[in-house]
Amino acid sequence: MVKRIIIDENAGPCGGVKRVIHLAEKNLAAGVKTASLGAVIHNNVEIDRLSNLGLDTVDQTEFVRVGQGGDKRKLLIRAHGEAPAVFHQAEELGIDVVDGTCPVVTRSQKYARMYHERGYQIVVVGKPKHAEVIGILGHCDDQAKVVHDEADVEQLDPDRPTYVLAQTTISDEMWTSMLAAIQKRVHDVVWRNTICAFVSDRETELRTFAASCDVMLFVGGFNSSNTKVMYDVCLQVNPRAHWIETAAEIDSKWLDGAETVGISGSASTPQWLLERIGQELTARCDADPTPSI
Ligand code: SF4
Structure with a gap:
């Protein structure tokens, strides 16, 4: 129990x-119509909350219309950043960013651009389709290489001076192994x-x-890169770790024989959501949360 x-x-x-x-909430509270370019956070529950406050989400094709007519809105660039071309296009179209x-x-972005301008082969260790990585590539005239596995390393030019950096949310383990593979192939790194x-x-x-709990509930968006990395960390030390977005996904069988249940989340999981899941779980388990929550 x-x-x-x-x-x-x-x-x-x-x-x-x-x-x-905070930037989204501040603009919306001031009555400024605002649209985020892509999901502002990789967490659907938080997106729904912000959407209820009035935040729109537009994609790369829709954003060009954000500055037009009676539906004019400001364009919010999310934490992942964007390529310079997006800022230039927004400026040309008169969109407030x-x-x-x-x-x-x-x-x-600054380091990648600096070494790109010096003629280095730029290598980003990370996921090729991740928004942050796409933005960094844009700062290198889309000339940088993305390395996600050993096969990608084989595509690198071994004879060019090379600058390697990481997507900010990859694991230390991935960085260490990919850097070692790159250093083995490329002469000047x-x-x-x-x-x-x-x-x-x-x-x-x-x-x-995670190691201190019998069962671990890790809360975060199923589309969040950081959540995947952090959940894998939990699993390494606690095989009874489960990745959820909401309390509704908790299977009672997971809790069989467990005395301590831990709840944690990724860099994109709001604190209020962890507390709400804690309260909902407490109600389900009829546990006394007073000393812990
Ligand atoms: S995880 Fe780090 S790099 Fe990414 S948004 Fe948060 S503070 Fe910035």
Whole structure:
């Protein structure tokens, strides 16, 4: 029987996500119509909340209409950032931009551009279709290479001076193994570990937290890269870890024989959602949450 439900005290969104959500809320509260270019956060529950406040979401083809006519809106750039071409196009079309690019991502874009202009082969370790990676490629005239596995490493030019950086949300393990493979193939490698410190620190804290619970509920969007990385960290130390978006997905069988249930989330999981899931689970288990929540 579940006796304790513990919400991870170190969970909650990262600074970059908090910042872009604050920008959205601030504009909407001031009555400014605002549309996010792509999902502002990889969490459907939080998207629904912001949508109810009036935030629209537009894709790469729709955004050109954001500045037009009576339905004129500001364009919110999410924390992942965008390629310079998007900012130029918005300027040409007279669209007001609210730039929510996370400063940590801006730093990666800056380094990639700097080494690209110096003639280096730029290599981003990460997911080829991730929005942050696409934005970084745009800062290198779409000339950078993306490395996700060893087969990608084989495509690199071994004779060009090469600059390697990381998508901010990959795991330390992926970075270490891909960098080693690149250094084996390419002769002249300069690298910078651009994994976000928030993500690295969370890995360590999360490992300890997940190992201390009988069952671990990890809350985050099924489309979130950071959630996948963090959930895998939980699974490494606790085979009874489960990835959920809402309390409705919790299967009672998961809790069989468990005394302690931990609830945590990724960089894109709002704190209020963890608390709500804790309350809903408490009601289901009839547990006394007082000492833990
Ligand atoms: S995980 Fe790090 S890089 Fe990504 S938005 Fe959050 S603070 Fe910025």
